[in-house]
Amino acid sequence: MSGSYHQTHARRRSSQAINLTVDTTSQTQTLLTSPSHSTYSDDTAVGEYSDDGIDGLDIVEESVRKAKKGKGKWVGEYESIMMEAPELPPKERYSDTVGETSEKLAPPSGWRDASSGYRDTKRKRGQVCCRFFRTVFLAATAVAIGYGAAQVTRTEKVLKPSEIRALAEKLPEEGERCNPYDQHGVLLVNTSVPYENKWSPISAPASCQPVDYASQIWMYQGGEMDLTKDLEHLRNKTVVIFGDSVDRDHNEHFCGFARGRLEMIGANHPWAPPYPKGEELPPVEYKDFLTGLRQWPSYDQSRPYICHVDTLNLRILNVFHYGFRGYTKWISTHPHYYPPAAIEDRFDQILVPLMKTISQTYGVPEVPDILSIAPGFWGLLRLSVETDATRDALIREGKLTTEQAYHDYDVWNNMKKDQRDWMESRIFTVLKHVANGWSDGEGRVKRPRILWRALHHIKEHHNIPFSRLHSLDQIGRSVVQRLVNEGRAAEKGEQSWKAWVRKASAKVGLKWKGEKESEALRLGLGHRLRVDEWGSLMIGQEKHFRDNVHPRPLPGSWLWANMAMNQLAMLDEDQAAVEADEY
Helix, strand or coil, X not given: CCHHHHHHHCCCXXXXXXXEEEECCCCEEEEEECCCXXXXXXXXXXXXXXXXXXXXXXXXXXXXXXXXXCXXXXXXXXXXXXXXXXXXXXXXXXXXCCCCCHHHCCCCCCHHHHHHHCCCCHHHHHHHHHXXXXXXXXXXXXXXXXXXXXXXXXXCCCECHHXXXXXXXXXXXXCCCCCHHHCCEEEECCCCCHHHCEEEECCCCHHHXXXXXXXXXXXXXXXXXXXXXXXXXXXXXXXXXXXXXXXXXXXXXXXXXXXXEEEECCCCCCCCCCCCCCCXXXXXXXXXCCCCCCCCCCCCCCCCEEEEEHHHCEEEEEEEXXXXXXXXXXXXXCCCCCCCCCHHHHHHHHHHHHHHHHHXXXXXXXXXXXXXXXXXXXXXXXXHHHHHHHHHHXXXXXXXXXXXXXXXXXXXXXXXXXXXXXXXXXXXXXXXXXXXXXXXXXXXXXXXXXXXXXXXXXCCCCCCCHHHHHHHHHHHHHHHHHHHHHHHHHHHCHHHHHHHXXXXXXXHCCCCCCCCHHHHHHHCHHHHEEEECHHHHCCCCHHHECCCCCXXXXXXHHHHHHHHHHXXXXXXXXXXXXXXXXX
16 A cells, blocks of 8 residues: 555545554654555554544645655554654643643743834834744644544554444444344355355444354254254244245245245145135136136245244244235236235235134234235336336327337336325335234234335346336335334324424425324334345345346345344344333
């Protein structure tokens, strides 16, 4: 690393570890920067971290220029530039002023004589003025240098890399529960060794590191280890994932990792809920693509699955939905489809009845501990199908030229304003619906915790264009954040609620269909609703997909499994805090 690097980047990299000190005894300045490589050890001292920049930056740049000219010298693995300080007043005039304000600077000896002589001659007056401004300037410079170095003027105390990282990261405040998957980190991947696939936080403390629940479940199920404290959090728990084939894969892969028992709840399964009244049979012209009969297909890819981990009495249930759109002719003829079509109806008529059956069979609550809901890719797929159909119809009817139609109805065009508004309204309605699914009507509803699984980035795909995928992700996150803010405002009391109402109408928009304070408090979304960032953590792993959309078990589902089990553990901790009135 050359000196020019620091000259170029000193201002815009305020987070660079820098320790600039002034030793008033030796009148020597030291610029100490972090190593030129990325490997740090906790026993190596590096410069003190500062987000305030350096007031004496001109001196830093001067030191760099001198180092480039050969007047500096390199010391060890760090770039330590030793040089003569600029001329300063005699020691007795300024040595006690470093780190203090210039107003407290003691005037140099002879000041009064010089000032009185000012009245006699212009020459003396000029000398006195010169001395005065020189003294003030140098004193201010010394103060700025001392302040820019975080007031490390005599001890030259420096921080270890571990201390720097602790200061640099926004760590949880005292009393908060740390989620390691909320920390900046790197996904380590090994497609041959499952337990080497893990999220590695860059600078989280030892108390905020991911637990490898998947490996522990595997060994515990196989009798290779005793029950651990980590696994205690998973006993007698139920997780429901309400989404698409990506979520189905997660459940299937998790069951393999856990040595569990995977069960498909097909049309003839004793637990299968009945079809809606009037929809027991498909339309007359419909034929099952497998049998040719007039019956709804029992296609395994869209039927519910349940994974049993018997030794822990832990289970994961996944239920399929077709996005936020309701019944259309196109969806009714798709091999994945069986009624009902609307996501709210599938929640009420499939998911909730299945939870009642599970409760009766295994002696667990009807309310799951965690409900993960994803917007899924079906909504984007159906939107693309409609866009293509509209384009073709306009060309066929001669209303647009082929060139104009392909330009105006390109699926890679982002969603229009009315489409975005519709999507926002549907996400809001669906989240409110599932939040009410198991509410008891008394105070805050503690369970289930609701996770909005944000969509992951996929390979290029005509029916799921990146522009629309990103828009859907942003809309979903926005709705979740507003619901959380609304819930927290209700929890904090009347004044906070009134402030939220003013903000919601002024900034959030009048279209926001907020709740009354009592209803928002009852739903408890301020502490129940969160974003599942699995998709964000999978960015860059498209190589490890089995097709354009679906990640392979490693690293995708292994990461998901540990993140889901971590949510169960955090749920127990939060519950204990609520009961102790510490939440």
